[in-house]
Amino acid sequence: MADYDYDLFVIGAGSGGTRAARVSASYGAKVAVAEEYRVGGTCVIRGCVPKKLLVYGSHFSEELEDGRNFGWTWDNARFDWPTLRDHVLKDVDRLNKAYTETLKNHDVEIILERAELTGPHDIKLASGKTVTARYILIAVGAWPAKAEFPGSELMSTSNDMFHLEKLPEAIIISGGGYIANEFAGIFNGLGCDVTVVNRSDVILRGYDESVRDRLIQISLAKGIKYNFNCTFDKIEKRDDGALDVYMDGDDKPLQADVVLAATGRRPKIEGLGLDQAGVETDDKGAIKVDEYSQTNVESIYAVGDVTDRVQLTPVAIREGQAFAETVFNDNPRTVDYDCIPSAVFSQPPIASVGLTEGEAREKYGNIKVYSSDFRAMRNVFADRAERSLYKMIVEHPSEKILGLHMIGPDAPEILQAAAVAVKAGLTKQAFDDTVALHPSMAEELVLLK
Incomplete structure (x- = not known):
């Protein structure tokens, strides 16, 4: 590998690229990461983390209203957008620093410049400098899509x-x-x-x-x-x-x-030099990769939202880890994309894992659906009409759980543990045999009818 400037050059310091870089470096690789904006990527800088903080902030309007029946009153309560915005951006600064320090602590060189491929092993930086690497990992993520019309x-x-x-x-x-x-x-x-x-x-x-x-x-x-x-x-x-x-x-x-x-979001491939390196993309601009995240060019790999797979931060992290294990630890690893839990932090939030009812009927035909449609205790006491819904989809007659779907307060927090049961292939009986944790919303999962 001495013929190259680096063993690994990563383009993009998001969740997938950061994981791949630091783990590869821990296995002895000489690693550099190029990032044109800030270390941390979409999730940390402009996506799920700051957005979740905004979700928390917006909840207080209902919390203040609901507090009346719990004995609380607030006089002259008001909301100040700049206060919330600036605190969120301050936390983004903290996370950017934390991600930067993590890479530096693993002896990963951080290059705060845009990088472009000029060949299978060659990278040109915005400063005009060119470097080479034995392996190149593309982890630039995706970018918001816009329709085109007047205005x-x-x-x-x-x-x-x-x-x-x-x-x-x-x-x-x-x-x-x-x-x-x-x-x-x-x-x-x-x-x-x-x-x-x-x-x-x-x-x-x-x-x-x-x-x-x-x-x-x-x-x-x-x-x-x-x-x-x-x-x-x-x-x-x-x-x-x-x-x-x-x-x-x-x-x-x-x-x-x-x-x-x-x-929606599109892979952020503009100006990346994929054509110069011969890297193939699909009709939506996503980089084509095999099960080991390798492109059609032997020395170039890609992970995360820039590929044609699942656009979720934890998936990108798994892909980055698997890449490092495969290429630099002689331990070939792939990512299992079956039964990946997901959430929508709407209000109330949605959480889901496995097949929907429609998908299960199409695939298995004979299924059963168990559900619970209820008002959370706090909503009842606060005199809020909002109802939660939990659904369990099972194969019949085996009763193997095919999917769990929930909408209600804290649904993502509850589903994370329940997703383990679905991934493990457990049956409805395993939930029936589990004693309820009362009083809780989560107990509805073991009381489904």
Whole structure:
């Protein structure tokens, strides 16, 4: 490996790239990481972590309201957006520093420049410097996608939501996926007028239909508006900075301070030099890789959201670990993509693992569905009508659990442990044999009928 400047050169210091870099270095590899923005990647810098903090912040509007029946009153309670925003950004700074120190502590060289492939072993930095590496790992992640129509450049993306100068009075959110529904809950909780515009009549495609429907019911009750089967015609900016949004040929626009494009994410491959290195991509721009994260070019690998696999931070971390084990520890490892739990931090949140009811019927035919439709104790006491829903899908007659789907307070926290049971292939009887932990929401999982 002495013929190269580095044993491993990683492009992108997100969750997958950081894990791969530090583990590879711990196995004795000489490693460098190039990052054009900040160490930590989408999840830490502009994604799930700061967004979850905004979710926490937005919950207090309901907490303050619900507190009355618990004996609490707050006089002159008010919300200050800059305080929340600045504390979130301060925590992002903390995490950026922590990730940077982790890499440095493992003797990984950090290059804060954009990097571009110029060949199977060659990288050109923004400064003009060129370096070589025995192996190259691409871990640049994905970037928010935007539709193109007149005025679409006036739309914001999820990246911008953490830096808003002031809280919008009205926001229109384009999309029906997890990003759209999470930000809808956040801004609704912070007191904004929220309208979700979706080109189909389905939100959260891939999640169980009953759970999706329950979220819509609850969101409507909270005051979130939905415009389904709707497309944008144009957006115009007014003299006062507000936006007029025209849709579906209607000459009367909706008005908003912010229009958020939340219609998915695309692999961030522009200007990466994939063509120069001969790396193949699919029709959506994702880098094609095999089960060991290797591209069609022997020396180049890719992990995380830039590939054609599952776009989740814990998956990228697993892929980065498996790459390091395979290439630098002589321990070939792959990632098991079956039964990956996922969550939507909507309000209330959704958590899911395994097959939906529809998927299970299509694959197995003969299934049974157990469910619990209930009001959480705190909602009953607070006189809040919101109901939770838990579903368990099992194969019949074996009763092997095929999927668990939940919507309700703390659903992701509860599902994480239950996902172990699904992954292990347990049956409904294992849940029936477990004594309930009372009083808790989680006990509903062992009381399903």
